Amino acid sequence: MEGMEQSEEKHMEGMEQSEMTGMTDLSDQLTATVTSGVIHHIGGNTDDATLTVHLFGADDDGELKITLNSDIITPFDDGSYFVLVNNEETDFEQMGNTLHISYEAGTEKIEIVGSHVVPEFGTIAMIVLAVAIVSIIAITAKTKTALIPKL
Numbered sequence: 001m002e003g004m005e006q007s008e009e010k011h012m013e014g015m016e017q018s019e020m021t022g023m024t025d026l027s028d029q030l031t032a033t034v035t036s037g038v039i040h041h042i043g044g045n046t047d048d049a050t051l052t053v054h055l056f057g058a059d060d061d062g063e064l065k066i067t068l069n070s071d072i073i074t075p076f077d078d079g080s081y082f083v084l085v086n087n088e089e090t091d092f093e094q095m096g097n098t099l100h101i102s103y104e105a106g107t108e109k110i111e112i113v114g115s116h117v118v119p120e121f122g123t124i125a126m127i128v129l130a131v132a133i134v135s136i137i138a139i140t141a142k143t144k145t146a147l148i149p150k151l
Helices: 001-005 121-147
Strands: 023-025 031-034 038-045 050-056 062-067 082-085 093-095 098-103 109-113
Touching: 031 038, 050 062, 082 098, 098 109
Parallel strands: none
Antiparallel strands: 023 038, 031 062, 038 050, 050 109, 062 098, 082 109, 093 098
């Protein structure tokens, strides 16, 4: 992988929340580099158990190196994943949790399919917290009059 060392590698940080329905932005939770273009967004879709990497400006052939986390995407029973580059099945190299996926110039989308994609915990935690706070306020408002004796 001598070309990997000499190539211009891009690391995604501080990406914006995805505006796509059903997608959770996972850019800050995974480590990924590309040799051509820039990673615009990495999204997880729980409906079809895919992790989608959106590329921008891949003017030359390149390689995506991504380290997956089992807390985010779970492999199939045999420990493997299924990879699509621009909606076409492609071969890739898997070393443990790290995938090396080659792509051609002009590639915009790489999908990694597993058996299950876990949604971002932060969103679920915020919803649970909001429901708990509203419930506490509602219960306190109803029982407040019973706790204060009338004069």
